[in-house]
Amino acid sequence: MATRVLWKGAISFGLVHIPVGLHTATSQQGIDFDWLDKRTMDPVGYKRVNKRTGKEITSDNIVKGVQTGDGEYVVVSKEEIEAAFPKTTQTIEIERFVAASDIPFSYLERPYYLAPINKGAKVYALLRETLHESGKVGLATVVIQTKQHLAALMPCGPALVLNLLRWGDEVKPVDALDLPKTGSQKISAAERKMATQLVDEMSGKWNPDDFKDEFREQVMALVEHKRDAGDTETVLQPEESPPESAEVIDLTALLQRSLGAKGGTKTAGKSQPATKIPAAKVAATKPKAPAKSAPKQAGKSVAKKGSDSAAPKRKAA
Template sequence: MATRTIWKGAISFGLVHVPVGLHTATTESGVDFDWLDKRTMDPVGYKRINKRTGKEIDRDNIVKGVEYQDGKYVVLSADEIEQAYPRTTQTIEIDRFVDAAAVPFVFLERPYYLAPLNKGHKVYALLRDTLAKSGKIGIARVVINTKQHLAALIPAGDALVLNLLRWGDEVKSMDDLDLPAQDAKRYAPSANELKMAKMLVEDMTGEWQPEAFRDEFKHAVMSLVEKKAKAGKAKTVFEPEEEAPAYADNVIDLTELLQRSLKGRGGTRKPAAARKAAKAPAKTAKRAGRKATTTTATKPTAKKTRKAA
């Protein structure tokens, strides 16, 4: 199934830019349980309730506060929060390259596929293959929907995967855990124990086949739902019509942001040798750009009729 491009930009390292599009790499596999009134089978929604008075309050009376001590909050205005947002860019800015094994799995949060855009396939493949052969991954920063993320750029077969990472202060320390130290002699296995353990691991070793694993709870629940539906035990729920919300939609037009960032971006002047080497490809790219513009323009349905003399 084709996935929608949710972000367009470029991978940047040194003077190299790789135009890419971001695609979701995962889907939610849990079971969604909706709240229903058992007497009428009406859907039950969420309300804005004052926890002290138990009364519903208007949206206009809601402010955002941050708890800095137990029970003490600092209220921030919408403008103050807006100022704190990171500067929106369309760049996956690589900060450094590290060994792939150096980043523990506990830091991995959410993966996305990156696909090349605008004839960037060759430089995309160059970066992918370089990372794969060197055993390195790129550590980068990226802003998605006004939120800044730390991310790892990882080669995976034909693709580059952008895996969002947890920030360093979001991963708890293991210092308080009662763990056996790797060099502790009292916990060191004997040669025979280690040999048998390795034999067991080798005996259980197989190929990674993700399709062989599934959410057993979801499968059991959906099988039960299908069985009861076929038995005529399904109930009809009528969703009440809701008025459109009074507040503005905060979805950002990423295409518009990309166009604005490209128009307002001043290029860094390259050295003379680099300009000379890039002169011929630049002319070719310019001609290709004019051709692309021509082909993407809306074609008229019929030829224009000449005006009468």
């Protein structure tokens, strides 16, 4: 499976530059559960809501703030945030080499593959073999998508892997945990021998294919079984409503012009073209209909007008 190239740049240490491409090394294989309204099988979405008033607000009225105290925020503008972005250099700057065993596993976060480009294969192979033989990894800084990361450049089979690391203040110390100190517990020679024997008996080679996400497999098997049995729901995707005009509209004048154009001559209608009114504003001017003639829910009315196959329905297994 081909991997996506995020950017093309170079590994840099000393005076050496190795041209490389940065590739994604992982993919998400989880189950994507969509939210549906169980009454109508309509998709459920999110809204930006003012938590105090409960009213929906538009994105142009949203700013970003950092809490600095109880109820106190400092608002930071988009321009101020962009000015703080690290300079994108497309370069993996190696600052030092350390023993691979010196980096705790808790610091490893996300791996990326590096592949040589532009005739960089020889020096790429040289660095890979040198790291293999020395047992070292390169500590580097890199900017990916406007964010600066600490990373470890390490050999992994035929590839060089850039594994993003957590910063020092992102990993919690173990001091607060109640852990037994080395040598504080009385462990007999027999207990140590049996534990070692058990570990030896359970030892094997690392093969990731030996381990499966059983939850995902069971859920997907259930989904396929229900689909094959015809136990599915038809979900109607809502039509995108046209954006409302930002200009202030004199609704009374527009209605009068519309009535005049309708009752006048054909020429008069052409001289005063009607202005399109957003649906939400027209609906606000209509009188309420009697309770008996109240329209049904939107989802049901659409289902009646459409074909039988378009209506939300549930098939029996």
